[in-house]
Amino acid sequence: MTMGFIEDTAREVLEFTTEAVFSERYARKDGLLQKLDPRLKIVSLILLVATVVSLQDIRVIGAFYLLALALAVLSKLPTTEFTKRVWVFIPIFTGVIAIPSIFMLPGETAFKILDIRATWEGIRWATLFTLRVATTVSYAVLFTMTSRWNEMVSALASFRVPDMVITITTLTYRYVFLLAKLLLDAMHARRARLVGELGMMESWREAGKHIGATFIKANTLGEELYYAMLSRGYVNEVQPLGEFRFDNLDYAFSALTALIVILAVAFTRGLL
Amino acid sequence: MHIPDGYLGPYTCAFFYLIMIPIWYRAFRWLKNLRPNQVPLLGVLTAFSFLVMMYNMPVPGGTTAHIVGGTIIAILVSPWAATVSLTVVLLIQALFFGDGGITTYAANVFNMGVVLPFVGYYTYRFFTQKIRVNEIVSSGIGAYIGIVTAATMAGIELGIQPYIQPGYCPYTLSVSVPAMAIAHLITAGPAAAVVTGAVIWYVKKSRPDLFAMRTITKVRW
Numbered sequence: 162m163t164m165g166f167i168e169d170t171a172r173e174v175l176e177f178t179t180e181a182v183f184s185e186r187y188a189r190k191d192g193l194l195q196k197l198d199p200r201l202k203i204v205s206l207i208l209l210v211a212t213v214v215s216l217q218d219i220r221v222i223g224a225f226y227l228l229a230l231a232l233a234v235l236s237k238l239p240t241t242e243f244t245k246r247v248w249v250f251i252p253i254f255t256g257v258i259a260i261p262s263i264f265m266l267p268g269e270t271a272f273k274i275l276d277i278r279a280t281w282e283g284i285r286w287a288t289l290f291t292l293r294v295a296t297t298v299s300y301a302v303l304f305t306m307t308s309r310w311n312e313m314v315s316a317l318a319s320f321r322v323p324d325m326v327i328t329i330t331t332l333t334y335r336y337v338f339l340l341a342k343l344l345l346d347a348m349h350a351r352r353a354r355l356v357g358e359l360g361m362m363e364s365w366r367e368a369g370k371h372i373g374a375t376f377i378k379a380n381t382l383g384e385e386l387y388y389a390m391l392s393r394g395y396v397n398e399v400q401p402l403g404e405f406r407f408d409n410l411d412y413a414f415s416a417l418t419a420l421i422v423i424l425a426v427a428f429t430r431g432l433l
Numbered sequence: 434m435h436i437p438d439g440y441l442g443p444y445t446c447a448f449f450y451l452i453m454i455p456i457w458y459r460a461f462r463w464l465k466n467l468r469p470n471q472v473p474l475l476g477v478l479t480a481f482s483f484l485v486m487m488y489n490m491p492v493p494g495g496t497t498a499h500i501v502g503g504t505i506i507a508i509l510v511s512p513w514a515a516t517v518s519l520t521v522v523l524l525i526q527a528l529f530f531g532d533g534g535i536t537t538y539a540a541n542v543f544n545m546g547v548v549l550p551f552v553g554y555y556t557y558r559f560f561t562q563k564i565r566v567n568e569i570v571s572s573g574i575g576a577y578i579g580i581v582t583a584a585t586m587a588g589i590e591l592g593i594q595p596y597i598q599p600g601y602c603p604y605t606l607s608v609s610v611p612a613m614a615i616a617h618l619i620t621a622g623p624a625a626a627v628v629t630g631a632v633i634w635y636v637k638k639s640r641p642d643l644f645a646m647r648t649i650t651k652v653r654w
Contacts, residue, residue: 210535262603290601294438297438297534305529329521331476333476336477340477365624365627373634376478376481380477384474386477
């Protein structure tokens with residue numbers, strides 16, 4: 162076992178952040194969600210996900226999943242990539258939890274494998290759980306793929322999130338990229354001088370040294386950054402990106418979200 | 434250890450948002466103790482813990498585990514700094530990387546941003562001050578106990594779901610707690626201990642002055 166894992170992770174972080182997040186490829190498209198006011202987008206995301214989490218009816222959750230797919234199409238996201246991002250991890254993580262429960266929950270027998278009994282109750286539960294997780298993940302992915310970082314941070318600022326937190330969030334986002342690069346450079350330098358393979362404990366210790374070195378660099382950077390900011394007129398507060406304006410599309414979308422949430426709640430309470 | 438949306442029912446999620454309100458209030462008030470030139474530093478340190486968390490380390494059995502970096506920040510700066518950092522890291526992960534969840538955000542911050550750094554830090558303090566074990570070993574023990582406690586906490590949150598409402602995490606405490614605790618006792622825990630110990634050793638050796646960072650803030654220790 163070599164230090165390969167550290168290197169792989171640093172490279173993955175770099176590739177993922179540049180590709181998926183920094184390039185904001187889909188966020189620049191001219192689709193429905195991209196046009197919405199970022200504040201509305203955050204509120205709708207929270208409302209929709211919270212509704213899906215509290216629902217118990219498979220049909221209603223299914224409808225919410227279809228709605229997410231429709232929104233993806235309207236936002237001009239490539240359907241295959243969108244579904245792939247949602248479903249790639251679900252069988253691995255959720256499947257591990259959901260499948261055994263098919264055989265564990267008491268109820269009427271659906272089928273038997275050898276002597277192990279699967280119940281309808283178990284199947285119903287596993288479907289409900291998997292579909293719910295997939296739906297909430299879909300909304301999160303929709304949001305991620307159609308949002309631009311700067312706008313989101315400004316939206317958070319307009320929700321009265323403390324200034325200090327906004328500053329820290331912005332800096333974090335910027336510096337993850339730089340630190341990953343510094344770390345990768347250090348790894349390459351170390352690797353070029355490494356003969357033979359490292360054991361697991363050794364690789365952990367090596368990781369510790371690199372993380373320690375990164376911490377020290379991060380520290381120095383932090384100070385330099387402050388003076389750089391100061392010399393450019395930083396007065397301990399962030400200026401928001403300018404005012405957001407609610408237009409007709411935003412009003413229509415808020416009305417739609419509210420309607421969907423009310424309908425879903427009314428339906429599950431048996432009011433419809 | 435990130436609990437995704439759909440694993441915890443609405444009551445549990447709401448409960449953790451309620452618990453986190455006073456904790457966030459206190460943590461953000463702590464930020465005022467920082468001198469202005471330390472704010473960018475905390476930003477860079479948060480980026481640091483973000484990066485550390487993305488390190489999937491090889492562990493026996495072919496799987497991977499990640500450490501949180503909460504104990505490192507807690508020891509080098511302050512447990513409150515770790516709470517603020519993890520609040521920001523988990524927010525970015527939930528919103529932009531699809532890691533963790535939106536409804537479970539508060540529960541995740543509670544486990545990784547409150548339980549982990551505070552347990553890790555006070556264990557470290559107990560071992561250095563009461564038992565007089567050296568700092569490097571104590572930091573390793575702190576990181577180990579911190580991550581295992583946080584994982585057990587996550588196990589408890591998942592395990593109480595069947596008693597509250599059906600349709601969420603299906604396993605009772607007798608399954609979820611051992612599953613989470615054992616995984617961290619034998620995999621992520623030792624990795625966190627070795628890495629944290631190595632970080633503290635390395636920082637102490639090459640930049641002992643950084644340990645004095647605690648005294649830069651106006652907080653009493």
